[in-house]
Amino acid sequence: MSDDVMPASELYTDAFAADPYPALARLRADRPVCPVGSPRFDSWLITRFDDARTALTDPRLSKDLYGPEQHYLKIFGPNSEGLNRNMLNSDPPEHTRLRRVVSQAFAPRRIEALRPRVATIVDQLIDKMAPHGEADLMHDFAIPLPMTVICELLGVPPADHGQVLDWTQVIRTSGSTSRPPEQERAAVQDAQLRLHQYLAGLVRAKRDDPADDIIGALVKAVDQDGTLSEAELVTTTFLLLFAGHQTTADFLGNAVLALLTHPEQMELLRATPRLLPAAIEELLRFDGPLPVASPRIATEDVDYQGVRIPRGAIVGVAINAANHDPAHFADPDRLDLRRVRGPHLGFGHGVHYCLGVSLARMEAELALGALLRRLSGLRLGVPLAEVRRLPAASPFRGLLELPVTFTA
Template sequence: MTEQAVRASEVYTDEFAVDPYPTFARLRAETPVCPVSSPRFDSYLITGFDDARAALTDPRLSKDLYGPGRHYLRIFGPNSEALNRNMLNADPPEHTRLRRIVSQAFSPRRIEALRPRVAEIVDDLLDRVLPHGRAELMHDFAIPLPMRVISELLGIPEADHDRVLDWTQVIRTSGSAGRSPEQDRAAVQEAQLRLYHYLADLVQSKRAHPGDDLVSALIEDCDQAGKLSEAELVTTTFLLLFAGHQTTADFLGNATVALLTHPDQLDVLRARPELLPSAIEELLRFDGPLPVASPRIATEDIEYRGVRIPQGAIVGVVLNAANHDPAQFADPDRLDLCRERGPHLGFGYGVHYCLGVSLARMEARIGLGALLRRLPELRFGVPVGELRRLPAASPFRGLLELPVRFTASPARTDGRPAGVPTRAASHQ
């Protein structure tokens, strides 16, 4: 790491957690390839759009973080390899093999068939809060929606949804739960271990009693052609579970905040609901849930913008900084739902482009559309400055809580119960 390296503590501040974009703009203008030092590991951040897109397809930047001398276990803990040795952390041809298998099971036909069920889950969740005029939107809607969808897609029994969700949220909220660093690491490692054993048992159960679900389809493919090892079945299931709900949940929270803090754009979308598909893309560009692409390792000395990145260094491609690059987007810090649609990096780029993009877009369109349609006079339940967010150094950009208020109204009158008061509704 060179002497020009900035300290992680200088970048990942409390102010950064609230609004990272001024920091991104400064880095992009002053040090577009920025070395960052921290007590745990050193890295290089790439912040410009063209550089980011080039890095995402650079074969010298490996996604295989488990090779000799690499740092993944030191960074993420001793249980992480068991869950994370999957196609997200693999290079071609291994990545190509794994992705092809999952793509076949994750087919457009299977995803499109979920549309009525996604709409039903959305309405069920909103029915629970409608009569109360208030909700904690992350826990009442944004998190359970994609979690229920991906759990059903994978074949996780409904009785297990809550505990699986609990384990994933311990991992997601690492560093923000009021625990000491040692307690936090222990809690995350325990959640990882419990989740691994649960998914291993799920694979065994589906092998004995297959169903019409994604895990059963993967097992069938594995058993018929030997295309996936047992360990790969478990780690692939974890990837689909975590990636299949986490970013969508954080997107729904971030998008709601963006619209409520830009009422002119909220009015545009209410008046022109046909803009919703393009609005989703602009909201993702404006404040995406995955600020930095998953880590890469330099397999040799490489150079970007005159900066030498040594072999073995960790490289972070800052998607949210690239998506605010004025060289690519006019007035990039302005939310404009009528912006002429151009390419953004919110779903990544290259061979690791998000596999679940169709499902994510469907959930976002149905979920956000229903929020705007069914919650009249939607507004913040606390001052925006009091919103609790994930810590600055989290790999995700999202909210811990999003209290909102709206005009109370009866739930649907189709014979189904409206549900019980939520924690937020019953205590505020």
């Protein structure tokens, strides 16, 4: 890239992690299509809503990272192919075939049937916190809730939930420890390898002892009609496991923090629970867990806003920047739970629109509703500046921890 590249030192800082929206607003206004250097990989960033929405369905921007140039090596690392070669990183017709296999498991009617079980898990987690008057809401609630739900859906044995969680958290929190970079990379690669080995073993166990769960259905798709290959079965399982809890956990942390720092909105929601569905959409627009959509590759030179993105470039669609575009949202940096629901991009757009949207909305509705109903006096346990976040270069926007206090 040329000297016009926006360097990482101007974006991927602690200040950016705490509040990226002023910097994104400057990019959106002055350089809406901009080459950006980052600690992970260089890419072109698209920040305006209309451009972002178009880019998410642009057939010239491929999701296949496993072509001749093998972009996955740059993005995910050398041990990642066994986990990341899945429908998220593929184009139609492969994407269509892979998504069709699992879409029935996430049909809205089937997900709604899970509501009583999810409500039970929510209450059990709050029961553990409630007597103490304080908690780390990420560790004690936001992370274990969606992890438990997706593990039960997939058919991961309860005794293994903790180990699976540990591996996924090593991957999620990469870059946030004090370890040297080479040790950090080694830890992530080891977690990827162990998780791949575990999921492959779980698939074998489900084949020997069929079960009525998602992995059991995927095994059936391999054995009876050849819809999935053996490798695709494992990578699809990983995608559902990771996507099924990661973004929901980060969203819950971001949402609670947004409410705690906007107490008038929190009290409005506490007093008016019927606002919950609309509030979830506004909280997702306001500070979503996926700041930039998963990478795309330009298969030819493409023009956006009169700027040419060269063939072979990695393209990032800045979801959170687009969701704060004043051309589409009045006073976009204001949290307004009564905002008329608009077409935000928090769940994506096009063929890669979030498969688990019904599950994510239900978990968020039950979780936020119960927290506000059961934990009176809920407030931050530390000054806002001391809240520890994922590093700015992380592909996720979330919290490492969220200390809170409340009336025991």
